[in-house]
Amino acid sequence: MDVEVSEILETGDIMIIPLFQGTEKAPNNSTKGLSRSASIAVKSAISSDKFDGREKDQISIWSEECQIILLGVGEKNKLTLKKSRDFGAKCFSNLPENQGRKIVIRFTVGWNNENIASFAEGMILRDYSFDKYQKKEDKGEKDSGWSIVCQATKRYTEELELEIKRLSSIATGVHLARDLGNEPANRLYPEEFGRRALEWAKGKENVEVEVWNFARLKKEGMNGLIEVGKGSIHKPCMVFFRLNPNVDINKQVPCIVGKGITFDSGGISIKGSAGMDEMKLDMHGSATVFGLFQALHATSYEGRVNGITCMAENMPSAEAYRPGDVIDTYSGKTIEVLNTDAEGRNVLADGLWKASELNPSYIIDLATLTGSIVVALGHEATGLFSNDDSLSRRIKKAGDDVDEICWPMPLLPAFEKQMTSSKIADVRNQGKGRWGGAIQAAGFLKQFVQEREDKNGEKTQIPWAHLDIAGTAGIWGGDSNATVSHGATGIQVRTLHRLITRD
Numbered sequence: 068m069d070v071e072v073s074e075i076l077e078t079g080d081i082m083i084i085p086l087f088q089g090t091e092k093a094p095n096n097s098t099k100g101l102s103r104s105a106s107i108a109v110k111s112a113i114s115s116d117k118f119d120g121r122e123k124d125q126i127s128i129w130s131e132e133c134q135i136i137l138l139g140v141g142e143k144n145k146l147t148l149k150k151s152r153d154f155g156a157k158c159f160s161n162l163p164e165n166q167g168r169k170i171v172i173r174f175t176v177g178w179n180n181e182n183i184a185s186f187a188e189g190m191i192l193r194d195y196s197f198d199k200y201q202k203k204e205d206k207g208e209k210d211s212g213w214s215i216v217c218q219a220t221k222r223y224t225e226e227l228e229l230e231i232k233r234l235s236s237i238a239t240g241v242h243l244a245r246d247l248g249n250e251p252a253n254r255l256y257p258e259e260f261g262r263r264a265l266e267w268a269k270g271k272e273n274v275e276v277e278v279w280n281f282a283r284l285k286k287e288g289m290n291g292l293i294e295v296g297k298g299s300i301h302k303p304c305m306v307f308f309r310l311n312p313n314v315d316i317n318k319q320v321p322c323i324v325g326k327g328i329t330f331d332s333g334g335i336s337i338k339g340s341a342g343m344d345e346m347k348l349d350m351h352g353s354a355t356v357f358g359l360f361q362a363l364h365a366t367s368y369e370g371r372v373n374g375i376t377c378m379a380e381n382m383p384s385a386e387a388y389r390p391g392d393v394i395d396t397y398s399g400k401t402i403e404v405l406n407t408d409a410e411g412r413n414v415l416a417d418g419l420w421k422a423s424e425l426n427p428s429y430i431i432d433l434a435t436l437t438g439s440i441v442v443a444l445g446h447e448a449t450g451l452f453s454n455d456d457s458l459s460r461r462i463k464k465a466g467d468d469v470d471e472i473c474w475p476m477p478l479l480p481a482f483e484k485q486m487t488s489s490k491i492a493d494v495r496n497q498g499k500g501r502w503g504g505a506i507q508a509a510g511f512l513k514q515f516v517q518e519r520e521d522k523n524g525e526k527t528q529i530p531w532a533h534l535d536i537a538g539t540a541g542i543w544g545g546d547s548n549a550t551v552s553h554g555a556t557g558i559q560v561r562t563l564h565r566l567i568t569r570d
């Protein structure tokens with residue numbers, strides 16, 4: 068999508084005029100450039116009692132030169148960034164297919180830059196479909212490029228242009244994460260993810276990607292990853308993302324870790340078949356990490372950031388790991404496997420320990436980790452667990468700022484105790500019952516975050532947060548996320564970009 072900003076001039080193929088509730092007469096400029104008859108039609112529609120600018124009020128007016136849509140956006144003092152973004156997204160998804168590609172949105176009285184930019188962001192985010200496996204001739208006109216012109220009062224336009232450019236650069240990361248998440252597991256397996264990351268880094272001066280293959284993982288003793296991935300013909304790997312690797316060398320910087328199970332069949336503890344196809348999305352944590360690096364790079368972020376993704380395919384086979392097995396993880400701690408379907412935590416055990424070795428300012432992991440978090444929060448919010456209140460607050464704030472809710476969940480000691488009460492190993496990968504499954508999983512992960520000495524010589528754990536995105540990574544029907552129609556959401560790319568660039 069091509070997005071431009073201009074003062075109120077041309078009219079486009081389709082012209083959208085978003086209006087607040089109570090607008091009784093056509094705002095100045097709103098009909099600029101229209102023919103006399105179209106202008107009269109717009110003015111009389113706005114003054115009529117058929118249109119009051121309430122949310123969902125919408126009137127289409129046909130004219131020779133362009134199709135005009137009056138869009139009610141409700142009360143002005145109730146407009147939020149989220150509402151603006153959602154209006155933009157919904158407006159884009161309802162655009163007529165056959166009226167031309169050039170869309171003009173005319174922001175008149177009452178609109179400020181922030182809300183205009185958010186409206187545009189909603190359109191940009193929603194302009195996404197994963198149709199690469201559909202025959203070209205079946206595609207509707209919607210696939211050919213839209214061009215959007217956001218029109219506002221001249222004194223606003225310069226600043227607005229910069230902000231929309233920034234948001235659309237971030238959206239490239241969201242769209243990349245969705246592309247990776249939507250990719251079927253026969254096309255995107257661990258090494259293919261690594262290959263794409265290497266390809267992405269090519270030609271980008273301030274970016275480094277390194278892939279540890281199966282042999283290297285073996286050599287390093289990363290048996291959490293090895294054991295989960297060894298049942299598949301597609302062997303596991305670990306991918307390292309480094310942005311601006313040569314700056315702030317003596318400064319602690321963030322490390323973001325992603326669960327990258329390219330398909331989660333459950334392994335020997337195999338899942339039921341209903342909805343199993345959705346488990347191609349079990350690598351969305353790694354997709355978010357990749358998308359975040361794209362977003363940071365596209366917005367020319369100058370700080371150093373590290374990312375680690377733990378890639379494996381969880382399959383049952385003669386070579387697969389079994390319930391009852393004991394894994395020697397990279398940390399030196401052992402895991403008793405009680406359920407091979409609790410595989411995400413096993414691979415993250417190695418990823419988190421490795422992240423700790425980088426002596427980061429904080430670690431955040433993202434994982435489609437538990438069905439239990441979906442029971443707790445549905446598709447509305449990501450579960451946020453942390454050993455550090457300040458980090459947790461900052462993540463929550465960043466999520467709130469961009470309307471990707473991260474809801475704080477407790478790391479209750481009783482569940483942590485369950486996970487460290489194996490009779491034969493240091494940690495067990497399943498708790499003692501179904502209840503609190505997401506907290507059990509978080510309690511397990513916490514065992515693999517290293518401690519280090521603080522200023523007073525006391526040992527404390529590295530600040531760490533775990534985002535359980537099992538409920539928010541994908542939308543299969545439902546309307547909890549207006550910026551996506553189907554499939555992977557690209558969740559938390561915008562949150563983490565915000566956190567890292569504004570913290």
Ligand code: BES
Nearest residue numbers: 331349406408409435436437438439537
């Ligand atoms: N990938 C699943 C969790 C999941 C569920 C993601 C639904 C997205 C939607 C994870 O690996 C898993 O299977 N977790 C088990 C853990 C249990 C066996 C302890 C679960 O949550 O049931």
Ligand code: ZN
Nearest residue numbers: 331408409410
């Ligand atoms: Zn699983």
Ligand code: ZN
Nearest residue numbers: 328331349411
């Ligand atoms: Zn999984």
